[in-house]
Amino acid sequence: MPTLEPQSPSDETRTDINSPGRRRSVEPVLLDTCEVATMLNMSTSWVYKEASKLGLKGYKLGRGRNAKVLYKRAELFKWLEQQKIH
Structure with missing residues (x-):
């Protein structure tokens, strides 16, 4: 079964700007x-x-053919919680 979390880029490209010297990934x-x-x-x-x-x-x-539709991660999880049956 595939994982539900998308693969994130390496820690080298995504860092927490508030922690000098330490690299932490940012969602x-x-x-x-x-x-x-x-x-x-x-x-x-x-x-x-x-x-x-x-x-x-x-x-x-964007506009036209090159437009991208993006979704806020937090809104996706909130929407998903609302779809719960019981």
Whole structure:
């Protein structure tokens, strides 16, 4: 079964700016559609078509064909909690 967490870049590229000399990874704030689809075990086309209808809101960055839809990680987990059955 695939992991639900997307792979994060190495600690060399993502650091906590408040800790000089120590490198700690920082969780990404925004996830792209592919990462969301992987976390939800759905297709990217499902995320594009259905997620906003179900209350998961994306943020469109850019224009035209090169526009990206990104989702806030915290909002994704909040939305996921709301989908709980019991």
